[in-house]
Amino acid sequence: MTAWWAGIEPASIVVRCGGAEHTVGWEQGALVAGDHGDLEDERALAALAGERCACLELLDAWHRHVTDLRALQLAARDISDPIRSSAWVSSPGARGGYIPVAAWEVRGLPLPSEPRTGRFPVYPRSWDDSEAELIALLGLGGDIGERLIATVAAHWTERLRTDPAGAAGARPRLRAALHGRLLATLRGWLGEPGLSLTLELVGEDEPRSLSRVAGRVRARLPFAWLSEIWTRDLELAGDRFCLAANAGHGGGWELRSVARDLGAPERIAFGLDAAA
Numbered sequence: 001m002t003a004w005w006a007g008i009e010p011a012s013i014v015v016r017c018g019g020a021e022h023t024v025g026w027e028q029g030a031l032v033a034g035d036h037g038d039l040e041d042e043r044a045l046a047a048l049a050g051e052r053c054a055c056l057e058l059l060d061a062w063h064r065h066v067t068d069l070r071a072l073q074l075a076a077r078d079i080s081d082p083i084r085s086s087a088w089v090s091s092p093g094a095r096g097g098y099i100p101v102a103a104w105e106v107r108g109l110p111l112p113s114e115p116r117t118g119r120f121p122v123y124p125r126s127w128d129d130s131e132a133e134l135i136a137l138l139g140l141g142g143d144i145g146e147r148l149i150a151t152v153a154a155h156w157t158e159r160l161r162t163d164p165a166g167a168a169g170a171r172p173r174l175r176a177a178l179h180g181r182l183l184a185t186l187r188g189w190l191g192e193p194g195l196s197l198t199l200e201l202v203g204e205d206e207p208r209s210l211s212r213v214a215g216r217v218r219a220r221l222p223f224a225w226l227s228e229i230w231t232r233d234l235e236l237a238g239d240r241f242c243l244a245a246n247a248g249h250g251g252g253w254e255l256r257s258v259a260r261d262l263g264a265p266e267r268i269a270f271g272l273d274a275a276a
Contacts, residue, residue: 013142
């Protein structure tokens with residue numbers, strides 16, 4: 001089977017750590033602090049010196065949320081619903097105002113934020129530290145937040161595959177996460193802001209389809225569509241909607257897709273070695 005991270009571009013962010021600028025990067029499914037040596041040694045040295053290590057704090061926060069289903073509920077659905085930048089979390093300034101700081105460096109979250117338009121215009125004091133930390137991670141720049149979403153989606157895809165009974169309680173939230181992203185994609189693709197969607201959540205190996213019945217779009221898709229298609233930005237290819245994808249030769253993809261008329265699915269090659 002294709003690794004869940006295949007086809008997802010590496011991402012990185014610069015962190016102010018110990019008076020220097022360090023790079024924390026994501027590649028092949030893992031977040032790595034490349035400017036540090038052995039992490040446990042670094043952690044012990046920082047503790048002995050009574051100093052903070054922002055890179056390690058960011059990695060620790062990341063690992064606390066790599067299976068956090070709330071990430072799929074709180075994060076953006078598409079480009080019209082952007083994830084907030086890390087700079088939107090603010091800390092008291094010297095003159096009593098608020099200055100933007102990197103969210104993961106703020107201690108004692110949650111804090112109020114400066115007003116912003118979008119899904120999260122205010123940083124409510126009612127959020128607990130865990131949810132505040134998650135939203136801070138989702139708001140990181142450098143596409144790191146998007147890679148967290150991909151990691152969480154891959155985890156729950158695997159849970160459904162290997163432990164369906166154990167994941168049964170999460171199915172309503174998993175369905176809602178898929179429905180929201182699918183609806184946003186279809187409305188933009190078909191140019192129908194008021195489009196209505198009925199989603200049937202099916203097993204990963206069951207037939208997939210997209211059709212229109214009595215003016216309403218009906219989809220039969222597994223939750224795995226998020227990890228397989230959406231997180232790789234393959235949902236629309238050559239102005240066609242992608243139902244399924246398999247890694248092809250030469251780094252490309254073999255897609256099963258439908259045209260705007262939602263007719264019979266066709267297979268197309270897409271990628272480095274084939275025309276879209």
